[in-house]
Amino acid sequence: MFDYIIVGSGFAGSVCARYLAEAGKSILVLERRPHIGGNAYDCTDENGILIHKYGPHIFHTNEKRVYEYLSRFTEWRKYDHEVLAKAGELEFPVPFNLNSLHKVFDQEKAAKLESKLVAAYGMEKKVPIGEMRESEDADIRELAEFVYKNVFLNYTVKQWGQKPEEIDPGTTARVPVFISRDNRYFQDSYQGMPLYGYTPMFENMLDHPNITVSCSSEARDRLSFEDDIIFDGQKFDGKVIYTGALDELFGYEFGALPYRTLDFGFEHHGVTYYQSHGTVNYTVDEPYTRITEYKYLTGQKKEGSTTIMKEFSRSYRPETEDIPYYAIINDENNSLYQKYLSKAKEYENLLLLGRLAEYKYYNMDKIVSLALQLCDTLTEEK
Ligand code: FAD
Numbered sequence: 001m002f003d004y005i006i007v008g009s010g011f012a013g014s015v016c017a018r019y020l021a022e023a024g025k026s027i028l029v030l031e032r033r034p035h036i037g038g039n040a041y042d043c044t045d046e047n048g049i050l051i052h053k054y055g056p057h058i059f060h061t062n063e064k065r066v067y068e069y070l071s072r073f074t075e076w077r078k079y080d081h082e083v084l085a086k087a088g089e090l091e092f093p094v095p096f097n098l099n100s101l102h103k104v105f106d107q108e109k110a111a112k113l114e115s116k117l118v119a120a121y122g123m124e125k126k127v128p129i130g131e132m133r134e135s136e137d138a139d140i141r142e143l144a145e146f147v148y149k150n151v152f153l154n155y156t157v158k159q160w161g162q163k164p165e166e167i168d169p170g171t172t173a174r175v176p177v178f179i180s181r182d183n184r185y186f187q188d189s190y191q192g193m194p195l196y197g198y199t200p201m202f203e204n205m206l207d208h209p210n211i212t213v214s215c216s217s218e219a220r221d222r223l224s225f226e227d228d229i230i231f232d233g234q235k236f237d238g239k240v241i242y243t244g245a246l247d248e249l250f251g252y253e254f255g256a257l258p259y260r261t262l263d264f265g266f267e268h269h270g271v272t273y274y275q276s277h278g279t280v281n282y283t284v285d286e287p288y289t290r291i292t293e294y295k296y297l298t299g300q301k302k303e304g305s306t307t308i309m310k311e312f313s314r315s316y317r318p319e320t321e322d323i324p325y326y327a328i329i330n331d332e333n334n335s336l337y338q339k340y341l342s343k344a345k346e347y348e349n350l351l352l353l354g355r356l357a358e359y360k361y362y363n364m365d366k367i368v369s370l371a372l373q374l375c376d377t378l379t380e381e382k
């Protein structure tokens, strides 16, 4: 019998599986998809281009422990992600920074705004757009309106179906105005891409004699939640680490948790490069939010051949094939989530971890960090 059943083989499930296996526990990983890696899964398409099937994933973290843990399973390719915004005829770096300022305004106006921004906030400071719109300085407020309209408004409506001020402020604060000349999308101390891709990194992580991985295995076919947790018809006395959606686990008993899903439009082009940057955000026009060209991210060299991907966001429909990508964080949804959480707490051997199970907007590194912390606790217990 297994000590742990782990549902999901994304970062949450795979890091826990490895950590606990090395602590001598026997682990079964149930993954409903035909492959491991969760949303970070990558593979080669029919044109030989390495793609991320579930959207572009760039690794970045300030946590040394997270970087060092993953470095046991992969080498890294240095990659600094840069994003270009296309707003009608305008093109400039996002996060909107001092270089963007000089791209969109004439020399005199840009210089004046630059000194005002530096005086108001200081160099290398990150200012959420909501905060900048409330500046006491009329020129800064005018700039904030420009950025709001040309960076945030339409992109956010496409991504969330709501305006920036209607969504959780933490979401747009992920991409603040940056009082800097640094064009990188992230400033974390560690950033890059797994040298051979994410999937080989997951394969290495899950390659341990104490780990059994079962892909194309729907957990709800084998686990049920009655007075106890039942596995294959018998009471399960080990622990279950569940990394899927909680409403789904409990049959949508209190109603479905709202999510946004994405449709991905992959296109192959017979050119060496399609665009100038790894990602181009369409912040004003077009029905899609962004186009990613994978060769920039992965560093793959291929003459006359490239694959790009457009992201189209829409409401997630529960009990369909839709994948819940983004929790929609607000008070109403959080209180619905709390109902499921209370129900989950009735099972003392059920542990919840991950972007879905916790209904949070977590990056990969945060999940790794939380998985390591959870396993620290589990292995300290007897
Ligand atoms: P997941 O990766 O979703 O893994 C959960 C797994 O559980 C899935 O494989 C699922 O099939 C499986 N599962 C669920 N229910 C069941 C069940 N009942 N039975 C069996 N299996 C089940 N983060 C970054 O740090 N950098 C980025 O650049 C970045 N880009 C992103 C781009 C997009 C479009 C999206 C959507 C997310 C991005 N993220 C990024 C976030 C990143 O994807 C997550 O932080 C990470 O994948 C979460 O890992 P997880 O293990 O919690 O969940």
Ligand code: UDP
Pocket (backbone or CB within 6 Å): 085, 094, 151, 152, 153, 155, 156, 159, 171, 172, 173, 174, 175, 281, 283
């Ligand atoms: N955002 C925006 N315009 C941009 C980039 C981001 O309006 O050019 C907003 C949008 O609401 C988005 C959020 O900031 O959902 C977070 O952006 P991020 O790039 O972190 O999103 P992710 O990569 O997680 O989809």
